[in-house]
Amino acid sequence: MKYFTILPPADLARYVRFFWVLEHDLADAEAYFHRTMADGCAEMVFHFKGRFDELLKTDQSELSFRSGIHGQSQSFRRFRIGEDFGIFGVYLYPFAIPALFGIPAAELSNQMPDLATFLGNAGIELEERVMLATDHPERVHIVAEFLRKRIRSHEVHEPAVFSVISSVIRSNGLAKIPELAAQSFLSTRQFERKFLAFSGFNPKLFSRIIRFHSALNEYGNKEKSLTEIAYECGYYDQSHFIHDFKAFSGEHPKTYFSGNAEGTGYRDA
Secondary structure (H helix, E strand, O other): OEEEEEOOOHHHOOOEEEEEEEEEOOOOOOOEEEEEOOEOOOEEEEEEEOOOEEEOOOOOEEEOOOEEEEOOEOOOEEEEEOOOEEEEEEEEOOOHHHHHHOOOHHHHOOOOOEHHHHHOHHHHHHHHHHHHOOOHHHHHHHHHHHHHHHHHHHOOOOHHHHHHHHHHHHOOOOOOHHHHHHHOOOOHHHHHHHHHHHHOOOHHHHHHHHHHHHHHOOOOOOOOOHHHHHHHOOOOOHHHHHHHHHHHHOOOHHHHHOOOOOOOHHHHO
């Protein structure tokens, strides 16, 4: 399995955190299971090789999109594939949604529309170009040009709110929201309304999800116990840590950090 990230061009770094690639050739007939976690950020996803089935909570499954937008989410999803696959992703800051697509980020929360439905003909054309690209640098170039055009057409300027959301992400969810709200020179009501529109979640839930991701990023660190990870990531006790971890990933943290959890293969790549 191969997983790597690519930094965005400097002019897009305000909205794009990074591009990523996940590729895998199945060595045998066993299916591969992938799990997406709750996430405070949205991403564009292109399955340029193979196609997953999403495993629904009704014990049924449905074919996932070939390309689409995975909005910021507060729960996990499970997928399965029985063939070689390749995925190209564009990991976005949440406030990139209104800047790129002209809609509040909250409209995409917990949603996963395909590009054709979401963008019409522009989405169909983008999907075709990405799928036909000969390599990943070409895919980065194609998507970067597309995003530049979208920004010129839809860009919104909310520097105070963008700064607050970025601060929450940089602080791994530990930033003090009331202090950040005061710095934005907005009333509490205005601040919460704008935060929801540009992040997709209210400040408390968004911070919880970002803090959860700071814990996820400790995967592979054998020098820290689960208790140490929990406290360093801002959890007041183990029960709080376990509750959030299970809610956002569907796994107990002990299982996840053991390396035996479903969908962690890319972290070992």
